[in-house]
Amino acid sequence: MTTTAVSPGYADLPRLIALMTGDDKHTAAAQSTVDVLWVLYDRVLDLTPATFREPGRDRFLLSKGHGPMAYYAVLTAKGFLDEAELADWSTVGSRLGHHPDRRRVPGVEISSGSLGHGLPIAVGTALGARACGHAGRVVTLVGDAEFDEGSNSEAVVLAGRLGLEQLTTVVVDNQSSSHGWPGGIARRFEVEGWETRTVSGRDHEALYEAFTAAHPGRPLAVVAVVEPKG
Amino acid sequence: MPNMRETFLSTAEEIVDTDPDVAVVLADISAAQLAGAARRHPDRVLNVGIREQLLVSTGAGLALAGLRPIVHTFSAFLVERAFEQIKLDLSHQDAGAVLVSYGASYDMPAEGRTHQSPGDVALMDSLPGWTIHVPGHPDEARRLLLDSVPGDGRVYLRLSAQENASPYFGVGFxxxxxxxxxxxxxxxxxxxxxxxxxxxxxxxxxxxxxxxxxxxxxxxxxxxxxxxxxxxxxxxxxxxxxxxxxxxxxxxxxxxxxxxxxxxxxxxxxxxxxxxxxxxxxxxxxxxxxxxxxx
Structure with a gap:
């Protein structure tokens, strides 16, 4: 008789997230991203522990490093991390902190925490992939409040002008920006020439369709709307 | 004889012409001088416009994708304006780059304080592991740039309008x-x-x-x-x-x-x-x- 190990799935994420306690301030941030992260790692990105060092791989850059519990949970479910590591997170002996560190955690493309860095770095990474002839896509996740940082604006403009088709930005919108984005955050991308999709950040099919929509010659922005931050 | 900035630009052009792993990133400054190189290598000679934060972040992203970036603008804008990008997007990511500034402490005196950057080396010195070159002659600047491209280290090359009569190529003091x-x-x-x-x-x-x-x-x-x-x-x-x-x-x-x-x-x-x-x-x-x- 043979047995087949069952990989953890979406249903395991709440349990994995619950193993990481002590960052209550950012629980909302973690909960807001969990579905987007799952769809990306489960169905959209070609990214596994076996391929994450290949130059032409898909790349996921978590810009909004706050509340990385959902990120670590998805990385665990996909085999990048061992579940046994999660409970000790943020201790001195752990490599998992409240903000991820790419030098310490395999599969983490960028260290984040200070806001407004992931999208600009992703522009450079997409330009580099293009210069190297790599077809892998570059996806970065930002928050709607993180989008307040002006550095994002510099990146949105340039990516639009250069038609960086390999670049996708997903904005998880839980309406936590202090001054808001009247008319929807997608407008900021549209005016700079991006293809945009605004979908429910809880609807896996809608997210999948948005991430896989054709957008020839233009970067893609997916606004994933979730319940407002309480 | 060409000054340090002219020498840097012609040397950078030689490098991108011969090394497909090198990219040059600019923020309008010096873009006109490198327009020919940009036409020949549109994917590797990149002008991001007047966006210095993005200038440095783009260099970091290029490095993470496997290229060797040369990132250039005036010292005040490269180091002081974009310092968090240098600290986080390069140092903290452990991404390599060659940052090349022109303007030094007060090379453009008629431009006033906005174009002065006497604190740049002290700022870079607050980050571990950077090699800092302060050439005294255009020939030194060329040699130091050529020496900085191989590898993946973090290098700051500080060019100036002021120079000595002769170059010295020795190592250390x-x-x-x-x-x-x-x-x-x-x-x-x-x-x-x-x-x-x-x-x-x-x-x-x-x-x-x-x-x-x-x-x-x-x-x-x-x-x-x-x-x-x-x-x-x-x-x-x-x-x-x-x-x-x-x-x-x-x-x-x-x-x-x-x-x-x-x-x-x-x-x-x-x-x-x-x-x-x-x-x-x-x-x-x-x-x-x-x-x-x-x-």
Whole structure:
């Protein structure tokens, strides 16, 4: 008789997230991203522990490093991390902190925490992939409040002008920006020439369709709307 | 003869023409001069417009994708305006890059304070692991750029309008004059004026175009019984004082740090020579400072 190990799935994420306690301030941030992260790692990105060092791989850059519990949970479910590591997170002996560190955690493309860095770095990474002839896509996740940082604006403009088709930005919108984005955050991308999709950040099919929509010659922005931050 | 900036631009063009792994990132400054290279290599000569945060972040992203970025603009905008991007997107990500600035501390004196950057080396010095080159001659700038491209280290190459008459290509502190009453360290473009100021004085003159890593062994070897050390640096006075203190931790010594003054903002226009005088960095002022200190 043979047995087949069952990989953890979406249903395991709440349990994995619950193993990481002590960052209550950012629980909302973690909960807001969990579905987007799952769809990306489960169905959209070609990214596994076996391929994450290949130059032409898909790349996921978590810009909004706050509340990385959902990120670590998805990385665990996909085999990048061992579940046994999660409970000790943020201790001195752990490599998992409240903000991820790419030098310490395999599969983490960028260290984040200070806001407004992931999208600009992703522009450079997409330009580099293009210069190297790599077809892998570059996806970065930002928050709607993180989008307040002006550095994002510099990146949105340039990516639009250069038609960086390999670049996708997903904005998880839980309406936590202090001054808001009247008319929807997608407008900021549209005016700079991006293809945009605004979908429910809880609807896996809608997210999948948005991430896989054709957008020839233009970067893609997916606004994933979730319940407002309480 | 081409100045440092012109030499850098022609050398960078040679590099991107011959090395498919190198990219040049600009923020409008010098984009006109590299327009031909950009036409030949549109994927690797990139002008992001007047966006210095994105300038540095783009360089970091290119490095993460496997390219070797040369990132260039004026020193005030490259280091001071985009410092968090240097700290996080390059250092903290452990991404390599060659940052090349032009403008030094006050190379464009008529432009005023907005175009001055005397604190750039001190800022870069607050980050571990950066190699910092302060060439004193266009030929040194070319050699240091060519030497910086291989590998994946983090390098800051600080170009200036001020230069010495001759290049020196040695490694570490080079002894250009030997004496017994003290050691004067001249960094980059300060050399010729230090040589003029020390004419006839019984002092050792050391020269460095690479100030980080600091050649502690070279300084230690030059220090004799009279452990009097004078730093003459073309940026914020005393920027390398902590390196001297560390190199001579067990040697009783005195130290004078000359450089761009810290006590006031020199609020004026004029010529380079006017600012040299204001900071006490002309040959005559340096000579007076040395005579006073080494009395």
């Amino acid at each position: 080079q002894t250009l004059r030997q004496g017994s009453r003290g050691v004067v360290v001249a960094v980059g473009p300060m050399l010729d004026r230090v040589l003029a100021a020390t004419e006839g004085m019984d002092v050792t003159v050391l020269y460095a175009a690479t100030i980080r890593p600091f050649d502690a062994a070279g300084l230690r070897a030059a220090v004799t019984d009279a452990a009097d050390v004078v730093l003459v640096e073309p940026y914020l006075a005393g920027t390398s004082a902590h390196c001297v203190a560390e190199a001579l931790a067990d040697v009783p010594h005195r130290l004078l740090g000359l450089g761009v003054r810290r006590d006031i903002e020199v609020r004026g226009y004029g010529e380079l020579a006017d600012h040299d005088l204001a900071h006490g960095l002309d040959a005559g002022s340096i000579a007076l400072s040395l005579k006073d200190f080494l009395r």
